[in-house]
Amino acid sequence: MKLNKQEIIELVEDLKLAYPDATCSLDFSTPFELVVAVMLSAQCTDERVNKTTPALFSKYKTPADFATINLNELERLIHPCGFYKNKAKNIKACATKIVEDFNGLVPKTMEELLTLPRYW
Numbered sequence: 001m002k003l004n005k006q007e008i009i010e011l012v013e014d015l016k017l018a019y020p021d022a023t024c025s026l027d028f029s030t031p032f033e034l035v036v037a038v039m040l041s042a043q044c045t046d047e048r049v050n051k052t053t054p055a056l057f058s059k060y061k062t063p064a065d066f067a068t069i070n071l072n073e074l075e076r077l078i079h080p081c082g083f084y085k086n087k088a089k090n091i092k093a094c095a096t097k098i099v100e101d102f103n104g105l106v107p108k109t110m111e112e113l114l115t116l117p118r119y120w
Contacts, residue, residue: 098116
């Protein structure tokens with residue numbers, strides 16, 4: 001079932017009313033950090049992700065940084081989140097696609113987001 005724009009807006013408003021205090025438990029400061037944190041959260045607790053990402057995000061800040069990161073270094077940094085080899089490979093591939101296809105900006109449409117390599 002595909003919803004039209006008005007139905008989606010109404011659904012979001014209904015969700016806001018039903019869950020007024022809902023927040024994201026992942027720590028992030030940019031859309032790309034959220035993308036990475038969500039990828040790390042697969043088969044991992046948000047608490048563990050939030051303990052892992054500060055060191056990662058303090059050193060690597062942009063999709064371009066992640067596109068050029070040494071894969072072994074990324075694996076080392078995200079190791080506590082589990083499945084680190086696959087997650088590292090997909091984070092790097094996602095960053096590369098964002099740099100190459102979206103001018104370094106996380107895409108805004110679902111259709112474009114679904115073109116990104118992902119772990120989940």
